[in-house]
Amino acid sequence: MLSAGRALSVHTAAARLPRSGQNPIPEIKLTTPTRKPIRLARRIREIQISPTLAVMNRAQKLAAKGIDVVDFGPGEPDFRTPRSISEAGKRAIDEGNTKYTNVLGTTALRSAIADRYKSRYGAHVAMENVIAGSGGKQELFNLMLALVSDGEEVIIPAPYWVSFPDQVAFAGGIPVFAKTEAAEGFRPRLDQIEAVATDRTRGVILNSPSNPTGAVIEEDELRRIVEWCAAREAFLVFDETYEFFVYDGHHHASAMQWFNDHPETVVAVNSMSKTFAMTGWRLGYAVGHRDIISAIGKIQSHSTSNPSSISQAAAVEAFHGHDDDVHRMYEAYCERREWLVPAINAIPGISCSAPDGAFYIFPSVSALFRGNVHDSTSFANFLLDEARVAVVPGTAFGGEGHVRISYATSMDRLREGVARMAAAVKKL
Template identity: 40%
Template structure:
């Protein structure tokens, strides 16, 4: 009996985020005072009304299988949300609910990609995009969003990257790890390019509710009939309602794609967790006060810690417009503290200063580190103080 693994998994890169988080957790459990800034989840608990709705559903016996693509009542709640927030009209057959937005994306790539199909991925990017494309037999094609362009790519870059094998481009706005937001005008140009080249737009909008300083979230699907037809909109309640562990995400888009995804899910997951679906119905249909409370808290933290982080020698920081991450370019600090690269710098920061950050190499941005401000302001300020002291103690000029 052969014991070799399937070739598809041999192409995978381990998650940098999870590796750093695991190391920080191990240090904490051994009694070390580690401050973790790697978290990709809000530090708020799920709102009480959502928890109560889940509990009520269980007491009422709503604990059995649901349709593979999700409860009709939850699809209706999502349809109403998309109409209210974006003015978009979808039917139930155009909605599929999965086990978090990550699972939805994975399933999407499985049903739209054939071997060697290409997906254009702007960098910096969320770590799982290229890995999921590879698992579906596809080829990630990276185009760079430079710091000068606020980490965003242009329509012309997309046009230049398209080949006969291109199937889709991913747009993540607000973005992880950058926190940057594409304007309506930028999205219109991208939509026009995708129409000309006849490719899908995969629009990851999971951070849509977390926008700051008067910034506006626009879905590319809002821009025209053609943009809506070719947009596969991905969203969920993990970030907006602090429901990361409940694992509910969804896609809104082309009915044929959604049907194929639902068929695939029926053979892989059966259905999203029933209790979590009832909780999500309440998340969308119930009061939204907690969403705004959390958004304001993140905005306040950003306003406080951005100047402090910018004051660290060798740190060049662009102020984000959304999400809850900062992505400073630390190449100057790395050079002047004698480390070979950002990964080594981040490792030393963890073991010496007891601060966990994520090296940008995992996001296709090797000169940066990602810090999450989804933690208390007291811990954030202490972490930045430690980072500042670490850099100054190791500065060699």
Template identity: 40%
Template sequence: MNLAERVQALTPSTTLAITSKAKALKEAGHDVIGLGAGEPDFNTPEYILNAAKKAMDEGKTKYTPAGGLPQLKEAIIAKFQRDNQLEYSQNEIIVTTGAKHALYTLFQVLLNKGDEVIVPIPYWVSYPEQIKLSEGTPVYVKAEEKNQFKLTPKQLEDSITPSTKAVVLNSPSNPTGVLYSKEELEALGEIALKHDLWIVSDEIYEKLIYGSGQHISIASISPALKEKTIIINGVSKSHSMTGWRIGYAAGNETVIKAMSNLVSHATSNPTSIAQYAAIAAYEHSEEEINNMKKAFEERLNKLYNWIVEIPNITCVKPDGAFYLFPNVKEVVKASPFNTTDEWVAQLLEEEKVAIVPGSGFGSEDNVRLSYATSLEQLEEAAKRIKRFVEKYS
């Protein structure tokens, strides 16, 4: 079949491939521990469920404006004021069918054929594919492990060409969990402004930060940066609402209007019931969020210690999200396997532990482990990984 070139060029998701294989093994009766999940393992808080039920009972099941309910936009505006000291109007916000859809729509309206977007490595798997689908060109810049996987001002400056249109920043990051400081964002922002670049700031993990770390939105640093930044966020990770598919973008009114025009022909609107649930999410106290965050922080600290105790594995300790991104280069080198992908596949086959190879994130020496599962499962997974490493060392 002669499919469109734009889809033939897509790279399959390594995360989904591992998840699919793990599911098949589990269904066959194997004791599989899945550390590939990109979602919290907690249920959506009850007050959100009740808001959705109430919306259904009241018949709020019809079309909404393409860019989202005005009431939800107001809740998002209040959230930005409260959490980020940012002021937006309704015309500067669009509600989308998940944060991923916000990113996709943004790239569609921002990029022309050949426009370049700087994408730091490691990256979230969908950034390059979405850029390519928009006929843009992802320009990869390897953020070094010795620099906590963060893009440096010099790297950004050196990567800019006359075709550069935007740079993607993700803080806290998927897959590394690292967090940019205000000073680091100021330095990057200065270069972006100098070259008139758009900043795509993916802040979906902002509520999941541990220790003394603090989330800073680059848009809050100066009015000039706010004008050139499009913030991407949503309720998926913060409120354990991945399946509800509510995300949003905030930024320049002209860009947001173009996004709204596009989605009016693509999805009509995000699900009405999910929008009312998201309103409740932002109007309620954050007690449930904080409880989830405490659980994640405990898991992080324990799993991190278990993993770095394994010989020849090193790991940058994350500041947020719910992933570890250890370096297994030396482990793989000492094994009979040619690549990290092969090593990960055999780990699943032998020890029934599903993790994601770093190749899907542009970093072939690393693997991603999600700690969105119980401490008992994490401890057992660490034991199995250690046993596997020792067997082939």
């Protein structure tokens, strides 16, 4: 326990850096030494601090010293939120639209989301099937708390987005990984999921397009997984945060296409963050069975309550006619991806296939491991020291031997970063 007068000082120098994109962890230092270790709850010990953040925090410290680091870490668009969406947020403030809303979100927003799922996927959903929260991350977290009981297993294809396993563990569940193959572009298959299923399996989390691999699941495979989950009375949480960023003729299939047949099974999670470059507005949502939605609404009512009324007003505007803005961002990602994939493959020892979607590549770097550079974390540290280039170690995503490179950055920075990487790896 902290005694009176022993203040906590939170050093957030790194947090003030522009475009961190990785939620830097504030360094917490006690102003006087502690006599006893702080007694923390068991659940906090179950959660890992991601190695992603450790490398990213180092990169941010270097940048804070004025060192020019090419940052391939951020998982956020480098574009500004489209102007008229921001204007809608400003209008909400000016018009006094700054009060609590319904815990699950405003009628206008929830109806707009339901309409979108009706028209995109033919799903029979209304606003009762929708909850808006402070980010897709929050709704994923709420879903695990609502659906997973102690000791139940949740299958997650690996490589996976960093928060999935910890969210399952926090809820008392056990994350179980279904390994996907680099040679198949990391696209998940039903047989990989079946291979790790047990009688304790409670559900599956799928993310397509995937962060970090960019894999987009095949439509037939997805249908089979939905049916398999339904037959076992398992849930399928389907995270389609990157739904609009799919390339080379690949097609985004959503598990919501089968919602009408399996409403107890499928829950979609989505976000304003990537589609509309709205990461800082903190707005995401879930769409599913109304009993699941009201269960997670109960959790939300005792934690954050409604997401920001201002962000909700901006999101309603986003859903009305901003396809051109999304397309403009999509075209920029296409151009960068087309340049980046061959440029990275031209560096001896680094190889990757062209990812189907999202805005990441996930190349293998294990052919370069030698001496002190023996895994993805030491490789990322080496790149930071030798090239002043920040990448995210694959181990954070259950993909050791790889690193994640985000191309949500300008062509100039991509060229600079790749040139530095090519020069640095010659020293290995």
